Amino acid sequence: MKPLKVALLGCGVVGSQVIRLLDEQAADLAARIGAPLELAGVAVRRLGRKRDVEVAPDLLTTDAETLVARDDIDIVVEVIGGIEPARTLIVSALNNGKSVVTANKALLAEDGATLYEAARAGNGDLYFEASVAGAIPLLRPLRESLAGDHVKRVLGIVNGTTNYILDKMDTTGASFTDALEEAQTLGYAEADPTADVEGFDAAAKAAILASLAFHSRVTAADVHREGITEITATDVASAKAMGYVIKLLAICARSDDGRSFGVRVHPAMIPRTHPLAGVREAYNAVFVEAESAGQLMFYGKGAGGAPTASAVLGDIVAVARNRIAGTRGPAESTYADLSAHPMGETVTRCHVALDVADKPGVLATVADLFAKHDVSIQTVRQEGHGDDAQLVIVTHRATDAALTATMESLRELDIVRAVASVMRVEGDD
Amino acid sequence: MKPLKVALLGCGVVGSQVIRLLDEQAADLAARIGAPLELAGVAVRRLGRKRDVEVAPDLLTTDAETLVARDDIDIVVEVIGGIEPARTLIVSALNNGKSVVTANKALLAEDGATLYEAARAGNGDLYFEASVAGAIPLLRPLRESLAGDHVKRVLGIVNGTTNYILDKMDTTGASFTDALEEAQTLGYAEADPTADVEGFDAAAKAAILASLAFHSRVTAADVHREGITEITATDVASAKAMGYVIKLLAICARSDDGRSFGVRVHPAMIPRTHPLAGVREAYNAVFVEAESAGQLMFYGKGAGGAPTASAVLGDIVAVARNRIAGTRGPAESTYADLSAHPMGETVTRCHVALDVADKPGVLATVADLFAKHDVSIQTVRQEGHGDDAQLVIVTHRATDAALTATMESLRELDIVRAVASVMRVEGDD
Numbered sequence: 001m002k003p004l005k006v007a008l009l010g011c012g013v014v015g016s017q018v019i020r021l022l023d024e025q026a027a028d029l030a031a032r033i034g035a036p037l038e039l040a041g042v043a044v045r046r047l048g049r050k051r052d053v054e055v056a057p058d059l060l061t062t063d064a065e066t067l068v069a070r071d072d073i074d075i076v077v078e079v080i081g082g083i084e085p086a087r088t089l090i091v092s093a094l095n096n097g098k099s100v101v102t103a104n105k106a107l108l109a110e111d112g113a114t115l116y117e118a119a120r121a122g123n124g125d126l127y128f129e130a131s132v133a134g135a136i137p138l139l140r141p142l143r144e145s146l147a148g149d150h151v152k153r154v155l156g157i158v159n160g161t162t163n164y165i166l167d168k169m170d171t172t173g174a175s176f177t178d179a180l181e182e183a184q185t186l187g188y189a190e191a192d193p194t195a196d197v198e199g200f201d202a203a204a205k206a207a208i209l210a211s212l213a214f215h216s217r218v219t220a221a222d223v224h225r226e227g228i229t230e231i232t233a234t235d236v237a238s239a240k241a242m243g244y245v246i247k248l249l250a251i252c253a254r255s256d257d258g259r260s261f262g263v264r265v266h267p268a269m270i271p272r273t274h275p276l277a278g279v280r281e282a283y284n285a286v287f288v289e290a291e292s293a294g295q296l297m298f299y300g301k302g303a304g305g306a307p308t309a310s311a312v313l314g315d316i317v318a319v320a321r322n323r324i325a326g327t328r329g330p331a332e333s334t335y336a337d338l339s340a341h342p343m344g345e346t347v348t349r350c351h352v353a354l355d356v357a358d359k360p361g362v363l364a365t366v367a368d369l370f371a372k373h374d375v376s377i378q379t380v381r382q383e384g385h386g387d388d389a390q391l392v393i394v395t396h397r398a399t400d401a402a403l404t405a406t407m408e409s410l411r412e413l414d415i416v417r418a419v420a421s422v423m424r425v426e427g428d429d
Numbered sequence: 430m431k432p433l434k435v436a437l438l439g440c441g442v443v444g445s446q447v448i449r450l451l452d453e454q455a456a457d458l459a460a461r462i463g464a465p466l467e468l469a470g471v472a473v474r475r476l477g478r479k480r481d482v483e484v485a486p487d488l489l490t491t492d493a494e495t496l497v498a499r500d501d502i503d504i505v506v507e508v509i510g511g512i513e514p515a516r517t518l519i520v521s522a523l524n525n526g527k528s529v530v531t532a533n534k535a536l537l538a539e540d541g542a543t544l545y546e547a548a549r550a551g552n553g554d555l556y557f558e559a560s561v562a563g564a565i566p567l568l569r570p571l572r573e574s575l576a577g578d579h580v581k582r583v584l585g586i587v588n589g590t591t592n593y594i595l596d597k598m599d600t601t602g603a604s605f606t607d608a609l610e611e612a613q614t615l616g617y618a619e620a621d622p623t624a625d626v627e628g629f630d631a632a633a634k635a636a637i638l639a640s641l642a643f644h645s646r647v648t649a650a651d652v653h654r655e656g657i658t659e660i661t662a663t664d665v666a667s668a669k670a671m672g673y674v675i676k677l678l679a680i681c682a683r684s685d686d687g688r689s690f691g692v693r694v695h696p697a698m699i700p701r702t703h704p705l706a707g708v709r710e711a712y713n714a715v716f717v718e719a720e721s722a723g724q725l726m727f728y729g730k731g732a733g734g735a736p737t738a739s740a741v742l743g744d745i746v747a748v749a750r751n752r753i754a755g756t757r758g759p760a761e762s763t764y765a766d767l768s769a770h771p772m773g774e775t776v777t778r779c780h781v782a783l784d785v786a787d788k789p790g791v792l793a794t795v796a797d798l799f800a801k802h803d804v805s806i807q808t809v810r811q812e813g814h815g816d817d818a819q820l821v822i823v824t825h826r827a828t829d830a831a832l833t834a835t836m837e838s839l840r841e842l843d844i845v846r847a848v849a850s851v852m853r854v855e856g857d858d
Contacts, residue, residue: 021577021578025577025579028644028764031764032577032764135719136722136725137569137575140569140570141566144569145558145569145740146743147743147746148739148742148745149739149742149743150457278707285726290564292450292739292742293564293565293735295728295730296564296566296728296729297714298726299724299725299726299728300722300723300725301723301724304723306721306722306723307722307723310578310719310720313578314573314575314576314577314578315577317577318573321759325757330750333460333461335457335461
């Protein structure tokens with residue numbers, strides 16, 4: 001059978017692993033697809049660079065635009081990342097009738113609609129399993145296996161860097177700065193860790209997850225985003241003492257009336273008994289609650305050359321089979337056409353630690369203020385005495401707007417010396 | 430668009446949930462598929478029976494054979510279970526060009542080849558996500574997402590009943606009999622629990638997992654099977670004391686040389702730090718180790734009407750889309766054509782507790798006997814004194830044949846009063 005020709009855009013950590021697997025697994029891949037795959041070109045920025053894998057020099061090119069439009073190419077694999085030139089190249093490939101496999105979460109979250117539209121127009125496939133949670137087969141189950149179910153909520157640890165940092169803080173008592181430094185030393189965090197620690201990376205993934213879970217268009221701009229830089233060793237210890245662990249979560253949740261959804265990334269306390277609580281180091285895991293299926297969890301490596309390449313290869317096999325069968329995989333599914341509601345409408349719970357004056361009537365005053373904002377209190381406990389007195393309050397479910405307003409009012413109370421920490425609580429309802 | 434007609438075989442716990450979902454989700458399903466689904470017939474054993482769902486009387490029939498051959502039927506959903514008449518009906522449906530969705534693990538493990546062959550001949554789809562681990566999207570990832578990777582090992586908790594029993598024994602110290610009784614009271618175990626507690630159910634699922642993981646034909650007869658009926662509260666407590674938990678595992682592992690695989694179901698001790706150790710109650714989870722993807726885990730409900738129906742519906746959507754596109758999903762993949770090796774060739778480790786005479790030289794004699802069988806000892810500790818003296822030994826990796834021979838020789842030693850317990854150790858290599 002005639003080989004299917006693959007063009008690779010990018011030859012970095014992931015790209016070089018894709019090349020290795022295409023070579024090492026050639027016989028297996030051919031058997032699984034029904035035709036051999038042939039690497040027909042690799043677009044790179046600089047030709048002379050040292051690479052992790054050997055590439056025949058005549059395959060290398062700096063002219064990606066010509067490569068993606070070449071008549072003989074069947075499948076274009078994009079692993080360069082970022083918005084441009086990735087978007088232009090992918091759109092051009094799709095317009096030229098190629099199928100595209102990409103790991104580009106930022107682009108999908110920024111402008112997925114343009115890519116889907118090009119795929120539709122060119123009658124090709126757009127697959128992107130590697131864009132969220134690396135090696136974990138997650139998007140295909142969401143797109144396909146749960147196609148007969150209704151997803152209510154997705155809670156995900158989708159950024160390995162921040163999970164590594166929070167896990168270190170939890171297990172060793174380290175500060176954020178020390179844990180970040182360790183992560184950088186070990187290569188889990190970049191020199192400029194902003195995209196990870198401020199939640200941008202997780203927010204892009206949250207947008208992709210929400211779009212698949214709720215069959216609606218969702219972009220990164222819809223995602224409420226908070227990072228982990230302000231989490232202190234005290235926050236972590238206090239969560240631990242209460243049987244909780246702090247994780248950076250990507251949360252996509254349908255509203256109770258089913259007519260909108262919230263999508264957000266922020267640190268949250270989850271009970272240690274929750275399946276996500278046991279996700280250690282740089283691992284990722286995504287917890288899905290569906291109406292009929294109930295609770296599901298997918299766990300694995302969220303990043304790294306080989307794991308990401310495994311997901312890319314799985315997609316290559318799928319689009320290759322589709323091309324041979326003369327068909328396409330699932331197209332964009334936006335029939336539900338729901339919108340993201342503002343963060344204020346999201347229903348959540350809060351853990352609040354207040355430094356208070358240690359005198360009679362404090363609790364009554366604080367409790368009264370919560371009640372005025374229609375936020376009911378689940379538990380309250382006083383810790384310390386005198387100048388160290390602290391009230392630790394966990395609320396029942398309320399809108400984020402009501403919780404935020406409550407926090408603002410608390411800051412204005414004379415008897416509250418400081419709102420020492422505020423953290424949302426998830427995963428125990 | 431013309432509706433796709435669905436025939437349902439069986440209207441029990443799962444079937445009635447499938448009917449409910451087809452009805453409740455009709456609009457969503459139509460949007461996802463591109464055409465409405467129409468329930469066109471339901472084959473039951475008795476017409477008059479009370480059911481969990483309302484079915485229009487004119488849809489009910491006791492003549493399943495005619496139903497599966499009806500010209501207007503597109504998709505046949507089989508949820509009656511067992512070998513016959515399920516096999517005859519599925520083969521007939523496939524021969525008549527229908528696509529088939531089944532949850533029938535026993536039939537797939539006994540005679541999957543016949544079903545696949547009929548699907549090939551009729552050019553229809555055979556999907557069976559619900560046959561293993563209920564609602565958990567697992568088979569599709571194995572068949573498709575990991576199609577570009579090499580699965581090395583699958584460790585699964587795939588039977589909820591036995592996991593419930595072992596979890597109760599672990600958390601409450603209950604005996605097997607008491608835990609089984611509780612499981613029966615709660616409906617997690619059947620009046621005749623043989624299929625679950627003797628590992629038959631898990632063995633069928635292990636065969637299916639091995640066939641997908643290793644791209645080879647595997648039947649239930651290839652599976653080495655041991656149940657959990659002989660596990661005592663003492664075994665569980667002893668495992669706990671060492672930081673282990675006992676689980677009934679389905680294990681599919683490629684041999685080190687890659688030329689064969691082992692497939693087995695037996696209780697095993699796994700470290701409490703292993704992701705599978707935290708799988709509680711009747712939940713299922715499957716841990717997959719692939720060459721590039723690394724460690725993956727899939728977790729969720731393994732049984733129950735609604736969870737199983739969710740998996741069935743996901744398959745219905747997939748085969749419906751394939752019919753509209755005029756294509757088929759992945760066919761049987763047996764290109765690797767590996768065989769299961771006998772249990773004796775499987776490499777594992779053992780935890781052994783020996784009641785011994787408390788006198789000098791005992792350890793030397795025992796250690797010598799292990800060495801003679803080429804089994805090296807990782808740890809040994811003596812517990813108790815006098816008549817209560819016990820040696821607890823954990824071995825390094827060795828073939829099961831060598832370990833078994835060692836146990837037999839131990840039983841013949843004068844200084845060994847009894848081999849109190851033998852349990853394989855998995856998940857920490």
